[in-house]
Amino acid sequence: EVQLVESGGGLVQPGGSPRLSCAASGFTFSSYWMHWVRQAPGKGLVWVSRINGDGSSTSYADSVKGRFTISRDNAKNTLYLQMNSLRAEDTGVYYCAREEGSTWAFDYWGQGTLVTVSS
Amino acid sequence: QSALTQPASVSGSPGQSITISCTGTSSDVGGYNFVSWYQLHPGKAPKLIIYEVSNRPSGVSNRFSGSKSGNTASLTISGLQAEDEADYYCNSYTSSNTLNVFGTGTKVTVL
Numbered sequence: 001e002v003q004l005v006e007s008g009g010g011l012v013q014p015g016g017s018p019r020l021s022c023a024a025s026g027f028t029f030s031s032y033w034m035h036w037v038r039q040a041p042g043k044g045l046v047w048v049s050r051i052n053g054d055g056s057s058t059s060y061a062d063s064v065k066g067r068f069t070i071s072r073d074n075a076k077n078t079l080y081l082q083m084n085s086l087r088a089e090d091t092g093v094y095y096c097a098r099e100e101g102s103t104w105a106f107d108y109w110g111q112g113t114l115v116t117v118s119s
Numbered sequence: 120q121s122a123l124t125q126p127a128s129v130s131g132s133p134g135q136s137i138t139i140s141c142t143g144t145s146s147d148v149g150g151y152n153f154v155s156w157y158q159l160h161p162g163k164a165p166k167l168i169i170y171e172v173s174n175r176p177s178g179v180s181n182r183f184s185g186s187k188s189g190n191t192a193s194l195t196i197s198g199l200q201a202e203d204e205a206d207y208y209c210n211s212y213t214s215s216n217t218l219n220v221f222g223t224g225t226k227v228t229v230l
Binding site (some may be wrong): 004037044045046047050059061062095097100103104105106107108109110111112 | 122153155157159163164165166167170171176208210211212216217218219220221222223224
């Protein structure tokens with residue numbers, strides 16, 4: 001059974017630098033593109049970032065480019081999101097998701113981890 | 120890159136069919152078949168229900184169907200059931216710098 005479990009969220013001060021983790025199991029992790037998607041309270045889903053199977057290719061939404069870094073450790077079956085220079089508008093639930101093939105479809109999602117940026 | 124446009128809410132009675140639209144541009148919905156749809160129930164992980172415009176993942180009810188015409192994609196739910204009450208989001212690849220864009224979301228209410 002495919003499972004994705006996020007962790008690392010919590011209350012963070014503006015300018016803080018938390019790192020989110022997503023532990024994957026039930027599939028060959030290194031074979032899949034992985035993504036981060038976020039949802040601000042009461043708002044819609046927003047794509048954040050993606051990384052290919054061996055970690056050599058990454059992409060970011062304009063809103064986080066230069067502040068967030070996506071990475072992965074295939075030996076640990078874990079996806080990461082290093083978040084720097086956090087702003088209030090980064091508050092939200094952060095989901096990791098697996099991409100099916102090369103379809104830009106996210107076929108499995110975690111339950112999400114809440115990041116609250118506030119002083 | 121602005122979000123794709125969806126109606127804020129759609130409602131229907133049990134057994135009826137409803138359709139949710141998702142309007143973008145030729146740079147996203149109209150230009151590529153990488154359109155997918157997601158169902159969100161509160162407190163649960165989002166669920167993929169349609170990918171590549173009209174394909175259903177294994178295990179998804181055939182009451183869900185997808186289509187596209189020009190810059191607008193559509194999700195149809197037939198034989199509406201109480202369990203279909205949820206938020207629905209479309210998603211598309213985009214040739215803009217952002218690469219990916221979600222819709223504004225639609226709340227489906229079963230009357």
